[in-house]
Amino acid sequence: MNHNSKTWLLIELPLTDYVEAWNLQRALVAAKARGELHDDLVLSLQHSPVFTIGRRGGREHLKVTEDFLKRSGIPVIEVERGGNITFHGPGQLVVYPIIDLEAAGIRVDEYVCRLEEAMIRTAAAWGISAGRNPLNKGVWVGGNKLGSIGLTIRHGVSFHGLAFNVNVRLDPFSWINPCGLDGVGVTSLERELSREVSLTAARERLMSHIEEVFDVNLVQRNLCHDFQEHICMTRYSEMYSSDSYNSCNS
Amino acid sequence: MKKMSEFRLPDDVRYSEDHEWARLEGDAIRVGISDYAQDQLGDITFVGMPNVGDAFSQKQEFGTVESTKAVSELFMPIGGKVLEVNEALEESPGLVNEDPYGRGWLILVKPDNPDEFNSLMTKGDYAKRLKGAE
Numbered sequence: 342m343n344h345n346s347k348t349w350l351l352i353e354l355p356l357t358d359y360v361e362a363w364n365l366q367r368a369l370v371a372a373k374a375r376g377e378l379h380d381d382l383v384l385s386l387q388h389s390p391v392f393t394i395g396r397r398g399g400r401e402h403l404k405v406t407e408d409f410l411k412r413s414g415i416p417v418i419e420v421e422r423g424g425n426i427t428f429h430g431p432g433q434l435v436v437y438p439i440i441d442l443e444a445a446g447i448r449v450d451e452y453v454c455r456l457e458e459a460m461i462r463t464a465a466a467w468g469i470s471a472g473r474n475p476l477n478k479g480v481w482v483g484g485n486k487l488g489s490i491g492l493t494i495r496h497g498v499s500f501h502g503l504a505f506n507v508n509v510r511l512d513p514f515s516w517i518n519p520c521g522l523d524g525v526g527v528t529s530l531e532r533e534l535s536r537e538v539s540l541t542a543a544r545e546r547l548m549s550h551i552e553e554v555f556d557v558n559l560v561q562r563n564l565c566h567d568f569q570e571h572i573c574m575t576r577y578s579e580m581y582s583s584d585s586y587n588s589c590n591s
Numbered sequence: 592m593k594k595m596s597e598f599r600l601p602d603d604v605r606y607s608e609d610h611e612w613a614r615l616e617g618d619a620i621r622v623g624i625s626d627y628a629q630d631q632l633g634d635i636t637f638v639g640m641p642n643v644g645d646a647f648s649q650k651q652e653f654g655t656v657e658s659t660k661a662v663s664e665l666f667m668p669i670g671g672k673v674l675e676v677n678e679a680l681e682e683s684p685g686l687v688n689e690d691p692y693g694r695g696w697l698i699l700v701k702p703d704n705p706d707e708f709n710s711l712m713t714k715g716d717y718a719k720r721l722k723g724a725e
Contacts, residue, residue: 396639396655396662423662443631449661450633478660494632494663496609 347381347445349438350567351548351559354386356431359393359418362386365564366500369439374496381445383551383559384437384502385544388429392417392517395491398425402518415513422501424478424491425521432509432529434544436502436551443497447555453478453490456503459550460488463505466546469533477520485528486519507531507543595721598626601692605711607668608720609650612692613711616699620669620708623696624656624687627721633658635687638680641698646672649707654697656687665697669707675699 354362362384372378392415394400402425403410403417410417415428429435442452457473460480464471464487471488474481480488488505506529514527530538552559604612610628614621629635639655639662647653649670655662676698680686687695702708712720 396657397637421662421664423657423660448631448633449658449663453658453660490660492661494661496664496666499661 346552346556346558348560349440349555349557350380350382350562352382352384352562352564354384354564356389357386359388359391359416359429362388362435362437363418363420366437366439370495370498370500373439373441373498381438381440381557382562383548384439385548386435386437387431387433387540388435390415390428390430390513392426392428392513393422394419394426395422395424397423398521402426402521403516404518405516409516413513413516420501422491422493424489425519426517427489427491427504427519428509428513428517429504430509430513432507432531432540434505434507434540434547436505436547437500438502438551439498439500441497442494442499449492449494449499452499453492455554456490457488458554459547460503460505462550462553463543463547464488464530464533467530467534467538467543469530477522477525479520482528482533485526487528487530487533489520505543505547507538507540593630595627595718598630598721599692600626600714600718602714604692605668605708605713606717606720607650607666607711609666609668611666611668613668613708614692615708618701618705619674620671620700620702621696622668622698622700623691624665625717626691628663629656629688629691629695632656632661632663635684638677638684638687638697640676640680641673643673643676646670646703648703656684667700668711669700669702670704671700671702673698674701 457480461471471480471482478490490503492499492501508531519525519527604614606612610625612623612625635656637657641653647667651667652664653667654665677696
């Protein structure tokens, strides 16, 4: 741990429904905008299967019928982040840093570049040479996308973030034109290595590279204990108080 | 990143907390984003505009400026009705980077309450606010 570095609070969440995490992000951003929450923080989670469409996207990039989608049980949600269509599901590391970029003195393009760098270094730890592609932001292994980025900046605070494929199922990506690009493939650490990869190990590695590229210390916090006043108005807190979710009691 | 003192801050406009500028032109107000805001975002690839005739209150979101993968929301420096939008930005969103106070303007507004203009920051106040963020 570097004692001169700034602290970002790390909140690890369980497998989380997209809308719950979205509401939580918006509540935290609003709390920061009101000046009630000064900390920068990082949400780390996995989503239940979902397609999301960013502001640059549309349903024209869905290659399957609405009926097929309905039968798959995977919802499609339109959101305010940058970028086009993508898929999230278990086995994909999703990281939502909620950072006051203005206060941190980080330009948005530089921020995107550093998020890419954290993913590139994580892939390198498994011996995979991933890189940037002028075609599209995110990180690539050859012509296949390994990690994606989509952000919104509201009152100087960035939210949404990155999605990094560890051992997520890849077939739903073939039902869309990922990022709105035709003929783009998607890959994962597991696909590249042709062996199982531990999601926990990948998450720890990604977090340590986030610390490195942003020169911060990630300090773990518990959402329910430490941020209750900011989330009590969201549906998320209901999830926490339900019997089905007990990590807050641990 | 540029030093705060290197940003162009003309004194014929007023500035909002969210880095929009407003320029009084007769009884209308022209609106854009500051040199700091365009620099912070990087190369702008798309500007999401309201429609002519749309009405917004002060601080309400009226559009977006986007760089690849990042959408930055725009907030009204002053409440009013949109009289014109800068249609040139549809073809050339990079004008916002090149000439934020000139050809990169965003919208022209008929203000509901011209007094709101006086609540905005002067060049001096805005320069101090930027220095505070440095």
